[in-house]
Amino acid sequence: MLEIKIEKTTNPKPIPDKDNPLVFGTIFTDHMFEMDYTDGKGWHDPRIVPYHNLELEPSAMVFHYGQEMFEGLKAYKTEDGRILLFRPDKNIERANHSNRRLMIPEIPEDIFMEAIKQVVKIDEAWIPTKEGTSLYIRPFVIATDPFLGVRPSYTYKFMIILSPVGAYYPEGLDPVKIWIEDEYVRAVRGGIGEAKTGGNYVASMASQMKAHEEGYSQVLWLDGVERKYIEEVGAMNIFFKINGTVVTPMLNGSILSGVTRRTCIELCKSWGVPVEERKVSVDELEEAARTGALEEVWGSGTAAVISPVGHLRYEDDVFQIGDGGIGELSQKLYDTVTGIQLGKIEDKFGWTVEV
Amino acid sequence: MLEIKIEKTTNPKPIPDKDNPLVFGTIFTDHMFEMDYTDGKGWHDPRIVPYHNLELEPSAMVFHYGQEMFEGLKAYKTEDGRILLFRPDKNIERANHSNRRLMIPEIPEDIFMEAIKQVVKIDEAWIPTKEGTSLYIRPFVIATDPFLGVRPSYTYKFMIILSPVGAYYPEGLDPVKIWIEDEYVRAVRGGIGEAKTGGNYVASMASQMKAHEEGYSQVLWLDGVERKYIEEVGAMNIFFKINGTVVTPMLNGSILSGVTRRTCIELCKSWGVPVEERKVSVDELEEAARTGALEEVWGSGTAAVISPVGHLRYEDDVFQIGDGGIGELSQKLYDTVTGIQLGKIEDKFGWTVEV
Numbered sequence: 154m155l156e157i158k159i160e161k162t163t164n165p166k167p168i169p170d171k172d173n174p175l176v177f178g179t180i181f182t183d184h185m186f187e188m189d190y191t192d193g194k195g196w197h198d199p200r201i202v203p204y205h206n207l208e209l210e211p212s213a214m215v216f217h218y219g220q221e222m223f224e225g226l227k228a229y230k231t232e233d234g235r236i237l238l239f240r241p242d243k244n245i246e247r248a249n250h251s252n253r254r255l256m257i258p259e260i261p262e263d264i265f266m267e268a269i270k271q272v273v274k275i276d277e278a279w280i281p282t283k284e285g286t287s288l289y290i291r292p293f294v295i296a297t298d299p300f301l302g303v304r305p306s307y308t309y310k311f312m313i314i315l316s317p318v319g320a321y322y323p324e325g326l327d328p329v330k331i332w333i334e335d336e337y338v339r340a341v342r343g344g345i346g347e348a349k350t351g352g353n354y355v356a357s358m359a360s361q362m363k364a365h366e367e368g369y370s371q372v373l374w375l376d377g378v379e380r381k382y383i384e385e386v387g388a389m390n391i392f393f394k395i396n397g398t399v400v401t402p403m404l405n406g407s408i409l410s411g412v413t414r415r416t417c418i419e420l421c422k423s424w425g426v427p428v429e430e431r432k433v434s435v436d437e438l439e440e441a442a443r444t445g446a447l448e449e450v451w452g453s454g455t456a457a458v459i460s461p462v463g464h465l466r467y468e469d470d471v472f473q474i475g476d477g478g479i480g481e482l483s484q485k486l487y488d489t490v491t492g493i494q495l496g497k498i499e500d501k502f503g504w505t506v507e508v
Numbered sequence: 509m510l511e512i513k514i515e516k517t518t519n520p521k522p523i524p525d526k527d528n529p530l531v532f533g534t535i536f537t538d539h540m541f542e543m544d545y546t547d548g549k550g551w552h553d554p555r556i557v558p559y560h561n562l563e564l565e566p567s568a569m570v571f572h573y574g575q576e577m578f579e580g581l582k583a584y585k586t587e588d589g590r591i592l593l594f595r596p597d598k599n600i601e602r603a604n605h606s607n608r609r610l611m612i613p614e615i616p617e618d619i620f621m622e623a624i625k626q627v628v629k630i631d632e633a634w635i636p637t638k639e640g641t642s643l644y645i646r647p648f649v650i651a652t653d654p655f656l657g658v659r660p661s662y663t664y665k666f667m668i669i670l671s672p673v674g675a676y677y678p679e680g681l682d683p684v685k686i687w688i689e690d691e692y693v694r695a696v697r698g699g700i701g702e703a704k705t706g707g708n709y710v711a712s713m714a715s716q717m718k719a720h721e722e723g724y725s726q727v728l729w730l731d732g733v734e735r736k737y738i739e740e741v742g743a744m745n746i747f748f749k750i751n752g753t754v755v756t757p758m759l760n761g762s763i764l765s766g767v768t769r770r771t772c773i774e775l776c777k778s779w780g781v782p783v784e785e786r787k788v789s790v791d792e793l794e795e796a797a798r799t800g801a802l803e804e805v806w807g808s809g810t811a812a813v814i815s816p817v818g819h820l821r822y823e824d825d826v827f828q829i830g831d832g833g834i835g836e837l838s839q840k841l842y843d844t845v846t847g848i849q850l851g852k853i854e855d856k857f858g859w860t861v862e863v
């Protein structure tokens with residue numbers, strides 16, 4: 154494995170007050186990881202350096218042709234002072250899955266993991282400790298060739314930046330209202346939906362703004378072909394508890410394979426709760442809501458962990474889930490996942506990785 | 509209208525030899541246009557400055573959420589020394605159409621037009637004059653907020669850079685071989701296909717590489733829903749002459765509304781050639797190729813202007829168009845469009861704009 158060179162900052166920034174609520178994604182730590190790719194040479198010069206601005210030519214391909222990949226995971230500080238990562242191997246695997254679809258060269262897994270650990274360790278003092286807070290880790294790759302023309306870039310930059318974050322949803326574990334989108338489409342099978350890349354997110358913004366204006370905090374996407382089957386939320390996968398069975402849309406190429414999704418499925422199965430990964434239509438949901446069979450709905454994602462859903466709106470129909478509050482299974486999943494992440498509950502699955 | 513400030517370079521670069529073939533998109537001129545957007549303040553500080561690197565935070569939204577828009581048009585030097593732009597108003601309109609879909613604030617049309625003219629004028633000496641060459645103009649917008657989280661950015665940068673270019677297809681007006689893609693999908697109705705934005709191009713790269721390996725220079729996309737109807741080529745719209753009628757896929761939300769497409773339609777109509785904008789299925793094409801009704805196929809785009817297609821491949825079937833050479837109408841369109849662009853043919857339509 155390549156050795157990671159380290160250059161420490163000589164000008165550390167003040168660390169934000171740990172008791173202050175932190176706004177998601179606005180503050181960055183003192184250091185970042187960087188590694189370059191050059192065609193013919195591969196990935197080279199892994200280094201941890203002071204957090205700094207990037208200098209790129211205006212013709213850098215990332216600005217024009219969208220060749221960019223990102224990941225998102227978190228580091229947690231346990232009560233006894235250890236630093237835990239949650240299933241970072243899954244993020245690394247997914248990053249390379251995205252890279253393949255986007256024609257970005259794969260990143261060696263060993264150096265990727267080591268880079269995460271070392272950069273988190275160096276900025277350890279930035280990991281907040283207040284309930285619900287964590288250090289958000291953002292690995293990402295951009296295409297840097299100064300070239301106008303559509304082809305994969307010959308050069309790339311891989312970086313990891315860190316941001317201390319509070320709860321993603323300022324309301325905390327409060328049920329959210331979700332808007333089922335019937336006009337815009339986020340992704341379609343055969344496209345780039347299952348890659349974690351900018352194009353999928355910009356595609357979602359118009360709908361998100363519309364939903365916000367209507368008082369809904371998130372958008373639930375339908376498939377791009379039949380506009381009938383549930384896909385996922387803007388930055389979460391989605392789960393339904395119907396008549397005692399947990400149902401979630403199957404991975405079909407157009408939705409992201411969420412690490413939290415996988416975790417929910419594995420936990421439910423370990424508890425003896427039946428889980429089905431399959432197609433779920435809006436019709437099925439409306440029917441289940443009407444008959445009372447729709448017991449719980451929640452979103453799963455790194456940022457929010459578990460986000461109970463209180464209401465769904467599809468066209469002019471609004472349906473409440475259960476009593477509109479937090480479901481029992483949603484709460485249990487939230488408590489278990491965050492408990493394991495914070496080292497408060499025994500990690501029987503070997504999901505956490507100590508830094 | 510805001511006044512454009514001008515700062516000229518004190519360190520001009522050598523201008524490439526006008527008789528040397530220029531590789532597309534690799535050389536940039538001495539100046540660029542820049543304008544910033546700030547929420548609450550709007551677009552401000554339009555300026556022409558020496559071509560320079562951009563400095564951005566690693567958290568700048570463009571690197572993560574794909575909020576980027578671009579355009580492409582050309583300036584030509586006529587034999588009598590005038591500088592002509594070709595239908596720049598259409599590019600400006602389309603830019604704002606893209607901006608709306610991408611939740612990027614619209615750019616005032618008057619300043620956009622003035623910016624193109626002034627920056628081209630300043631770097632006038634860079635416009636190559638050899639047959640087939642021109643000055644490629646690349647306006648683009650990127651989201652610059654240093655923020656991790658999915659929402660439209662509050663700040664943007666709009667730039668125009670210029671690149672002297674040779675013929676896009678080094679072979680010149682030589683028929684190309686095109687691969688009809690049946691696995692990957694570029695865009696789907698309801699998505700961002702009709703916006704000129706990075707996400708659509710990165711989505712196309714995997715297929716393009718596959719086609720190249722098979723000896724095909726371009727990919728022809730099918731619709732994302734039924735995978736049956738023709739959409740467009742990677743960076744061109746597509747036309748078929750079937751039994752004397754010109755047929756091109758209708759604008760359906762998932763293909764780009766090409767300026768050259770519009771020009772082809774208007775020219776054909778002015779010549780009394782019937783034109784149909786409608787759905788075109790692969791089956792119809794295969795049938796037309798088999799019976800000899802498929803007389804010509806060509807792509808239309810700013811880079812290549814008109815690109816005759818000699819062969820199409822769909823799955824295991826390869827079909828030759830006519831005698832595999834350059835069709836009569838393709839040649840006439842090429843000669844007419846380039847003639848008007850270079851001021852050699854009278855511009856009856858008022859398409860050219862003198863700088």
Ligand SMILES: Cc1ncc(COP(=O)(O)O)c(C=O)c1O
Nearest residue numbers: 388389390409411412413454455
């Ligand atoms: C589109 C999308 N779906 C689902 C998820 C959930 O994935 P994970 O649980 O790995 O965070 C995310 C992101 O984090 C996402 O961006």
Ligand SMILES: Cc1ncc(COP(=O)(O)O)c(C=O)c1O
Nearest residue numbers: 743744745764766767768809810
């Ligand atoms: C996807 C796509 N389709 C079509 C075109 C042709 O458009 P225009 O004729 O305006 O250049 C382009 C680009 O230039 C393009 O990128």
